[in-house]
Amino acid sequence: MVKVGVLGARGRVGAELCRAVEAADDLELVAAVDAGDSREPIEAAEVAIDFTHPDAVMDNLRWCVEHGVHAVVGTTGFDEERLATVRGWLGERPGTNILIAPNFAVGAVLMMHFAQKAAPFFESVEIVELHHPNKADAPSGTSRRTAELVTAAREKAGVGLSPDATTTGLEGARGADVDGVRVHAVRLAGLIAHQEVLLGGHGETLTIRHDSLSRESFSPGVLLAVRRVGELSGLTIGIESLLGL
Ligand SMILES: NC(=O)C1=CN([C@@H]2O[C@H](COP(=O)(O)OP(=O)(O)OC[C@H]3O[C@@H](n4cnc5c(N)ncnc54)[C@H](OP(=O)(O)O)[C@@H]3O)[C@@H](O)[C@H]2O)C=CC1
Numbered sequence: 001m002v003k004v005g006v007l008g009a010r011g012r013v014g015a016e017l018c019r020a021v022e023a024a025d026d027l028e029l030v031a032a033v034d035a036g037d038s039r040e041p042i043e044a045a046e047v048a049i050d051f052t053h054p055d056a057v058m059d060n061l062r063w064c065v066e067h068g069v070h071a072v073v074g075t076t077g078f079d080e081e082r083l084a085t086v087r088g089w090l091g092e093r094p095g096t097n098i099l100i101a102p103n104f105a106v107g108a109v110l111m112m113h114f115a116q117k118a119a120p121f122f123e124s125v126e127i128v129e130l131h132h133p134n135k136a137d138a139p140s141g142t143s144r145r146t147a148e149l150v151t152a153a154r155e156k157a158g159v160g161l162s163p164d165a166t167t168t169g170l171e172g173a174r175g176a177d178v179d180g181v182r183v184h185a186v187r188l189a190g191l192i193a194h195q196e197v198l199l200g201g202h203g204e205t206l207t208i209r210h211d212s213l214s215r216e217s218f219s220p221g222v223l224l225a226v227r228r229v230g231e232l233s234g235l236t237i238g239i240e241s242l243l244g245l
């Protein structure tokens, strides 16, 4: 049995993950902690899951590393500077591992993978991400990661930026520039988490779309990471390697 603690346990995703851990035969939920609670119960865990808030996650991770607890992290808000800080902490504590993934839904991971593969074959690429209106960050972590992957694949293949003749327009009309890719964020009641990668070429378009229709979609990827994080080394980004991608 792997002993698991959840940080953000009363949140939308955290509550779902507590149910998933409790339902798994090989996992034991030993701590369920939310804002304002002591982190002490997490000391009993081998692996902590963090689905909290971009403002809270770094403090939680430093605490996990100090206490030798592996962490599986879905919380967004990681840039290169934050990742370097986490690597630094882990370097001082060999044997403790952290896996951070912008999206744990298997379909979303495949969407990013397919977008990366397709991106060099098309002149234009833009991303539309659509989420519930209670989301704190925009654009989403998934869209930022997708833009990074798409740009890296296009640069490697020698493909330039998407054409765009816009010279006048309202601020925001063309979305955010993430690594040279335009990302448009929709916030709409009724939605959960959705993304379209739009690719355009000569007389054709390709749309790669993923929909999380329920927060259950994140559980299999998170549980896979919980089971495997102990055998990884230091910081791992994404679950692609665990899925054999
Ligand atoms: N990687 C992935 O696959 C996914 C990532 N996410 C990301 O996960 C994060 C959480 O999403 P979601 O569940 O919708 O958000 P919620 O706001 O519903 O849940 C977050 C919970 O964490 C609590 N919290 C805040 N600070 C702390 C802290 N220091 N310690 C413990 N708990 C704390 C919040 O309490 P309070 O409300 O009182 O502040 C809240 O209950 C977001 O960054 C989101 O983008 C979401 C879905 C999938």
Ligand SMILES: O=C(O)C1=N[C@H](C(=O)O)C[C@H](O)C1
Residues within 6 Å of the ligand: 076, 102, 103, 131, 135, 136, 139, 140, 141, 142, 143, 192, 193, 194
């Ligand atoms: O806040 C959410 O809900 C989600 N956050 C992650 C992100 O920002 O990409 C993952 C998923 O899109 C759901």
